[in-house]
Amino acid sequence: xxxxxxxxxxxxxxxxxxxxxxxxxxxxxxxxxxxxxxxxxxxxxxxxxxxxxxxxxxxxxxxxxxxxxxxxxxxxxxxxxxxxxxxxxxxxxxxxxxxxxxxxxxxxxxxxxxxxxxxxxxxxxxxxxxxxxxxxxxxxxxxxxxxxxxxxxxxxxxxxxxxxxxxxxxxxxxxxxxxxxxxxxxxxxxxxxxxxxxxxxxxxxxxxxxxxxxxxxxxxxxxxxxxxxxxxxxxxxxxxxxxxxxxxxxxxxxxxxxxxxxxxxxxxxxxxxxxxxxxxxxxx
Amino acid sequence: xxxxxxxxxxxxxxxxxxxxxxxxxxxxxxxxxxxxxxxxxxxxxxxxxxxxxxxxxxxxxxxxx
Numbered sequence: 001x002x003x004x005x006x007x008x009x010x011x012x013x014x015x016x017x018x019x020x021x022x023x024x025x026x027x028x029x030x031x032x033x034x035x036x037x038x039x040x041x042x043x044x045x046x047x048x049x050x051x052x053x054x055x056x057x058x059x060x061x062x063x064x065x066x067x068x069x070x071x072x073x074x075x076x077x078x079x080x081x082x083x084x085x086x087x088x089x090x091x092x093x094x095x096x097x098x099x100x101x102x103x104x105x106x107x108x109x110x111x112x113x114x115x116x117x118x119x120x121x122x123x124x125x126x127x128x129x130x131x132x133x134x135x136x137x138x139x140x141x142x143x144x145x146x147x148x149x150x151x152x153x154x155x156x157x158x159x160x161x162x163x164x165x166x167x168x169x170x171x172x173x174x175x176x177x178x179x180x181x182x183x184x185x186x187x188x189x190x191x192x193x194x195x196x197x198x199x200x201x202x203x204x205x206x207x208x209x210x211x212x213x214x215x216x217x218x219x220x221x222x223x224x225x226x227x228x229x230x231x232x233x234x235x236x237x238x239x240x241x242x243x244x245x246x247x248x249x250x251x252x253x254x255x256x257x258x259x260x261x262x263x264x265x266x267x268x269x270x271x272x273x274x275x276x277x278x279x280x281x282x283x284x
Numbered sequence: 285x286x287x288x289x290x291x292x293x294x295x296x297x298x299x300x301x302x303x304x305x306x307x308x309x310x311x312x313x314x315x316x317x318x319x320x321x322x323x324x325x326x327x328x329x330x331x332x333x334x335x336x337x338x339x340x341x342x343x344x345x346x347x348x349x
Contacts (some may be wrong), residue, residue, distance in 0.1 A: 073340055134321070136321075140314075141314070225306055232288060
C-alpha cells in the first residue's frame with residue numbers, strides 16, 4: 001500500500017523538482033556526469049590510457065579540446081573515463097553503506113536493549129574518526145585499489161545511515177500500524193522489512209544523495225594521495241595529483257580535472273537539497 | 285577540517301601530522317599510521333567535546349537538565 005502511494009505521487013514530485021531552478025541545474029549536472037561515464041568511448045576518438053609522445057603537455061586545441069598530459073594522453077578522454085570511476089565509487093559505497101546502515105540501525109532501534117547498545121557504540125567508534133582520515137587508514141591497511149577505496153568510503157558513511165535509521169525506527173515502531181501488525185502475530189523480520197523500512201526510507205535516500213557527493217570527494221582525496229584506483233586508470237583525483245608537477249608548464253591539467261570534480265559534486269549536492277525539500281516540506 | 289589537513293600538507297609539503305600519516309602509509313610503517321590516526325581522532329573528539337561545552341556556555345537553554 002505504501003509503495004503504490006509513493007509511485008502515484010512520483011510524477012508530480014518530479015515536476016515539482018524540475019520547477020525548482022536549482023534542482024533542475026543539479027539534475028542537469030548529474031545527467032552530464034552520467035552521460036559522460038556511459039558514452040565515454042563514443043564521445044572521444046582517443047583511448048584514456050594510450051600515450052602519444054608527439055603531443056606532450058599540449059594546450060587546448062581542436063584535436064585535443066582540453067589539452068594533453070605529460071604522456072600525451074588526451075585530458076578530455078581521461079575526464080570522461082574518470083567519471084566512470086567517480087560514479088562507480090559513489091554508487092557502490094553509498095549503496096552498501098545505506099543497505100548495511102539501514103539494516104543495523106533499524107534492528108538496533110526496533111530490538112533495543114543490549115543489541116542496540118552494542119551496534120550504536122560500534123557506530124560511535126567509527127564516527128569518532130575524521131572521515132577522510134579513517135578512509136585513508138583503511139585503504140592503507142587493505143592496500144590501495146578501487147575496491148578497497150569503495151569499501152573504506154562505505155565504512156566511513158555507515159554510522160550516518162545507521163543513526164538516521166535508528167532514530168526513524170524509534171519514531172515509527174510504536175505507531176498504531178506497527179502495533180497492529182504485531183498484534184496480528186507478524187514476526188520482527190516481517191515487520192522490519194515490510195512495514196518499518198518503507199516508512200523510514202525517505203530520509204535515508206536524501207542522506208544518500210548528499211553523501212554521494214562527499215563520497216566522490218573522498219574518492220578524489222584517496223586517489224589524489226595514490227590510494228584509490230591505480231595508474232594508468234584515469235580518475236579525477238589522480239589526474240589532479242599528476243598535474244601538480246606541471247602546474248607552471250600546463251595549468252590546464254589541474255583546471256579541468258578540478259572542474260570535473262567541482263561540477264559533479266555541485267550537481268549531486270543540488271539534487272540532494274532538492275530531495276530533502278521534497279521529502280521534508282517543513283524545512284523550507 | 286582535520287581530514288583536509290592530509291591533502292593540504294601533502295600539496296605544500298608542510299611537516300604536519302597529515303604528512304606524517306601519508307608518508308607512513310607509503311613507507312608501510314603501520315605503527316606510525318596507527319599512532320597518527322589515533323592522535324588525530326583523539327583531537328577530533330576533544331574538539332567536538334569542547335564545542336559542545338562552549339555551546340552550553342553561550343546558550344544556557346542547551347545545558348543538561
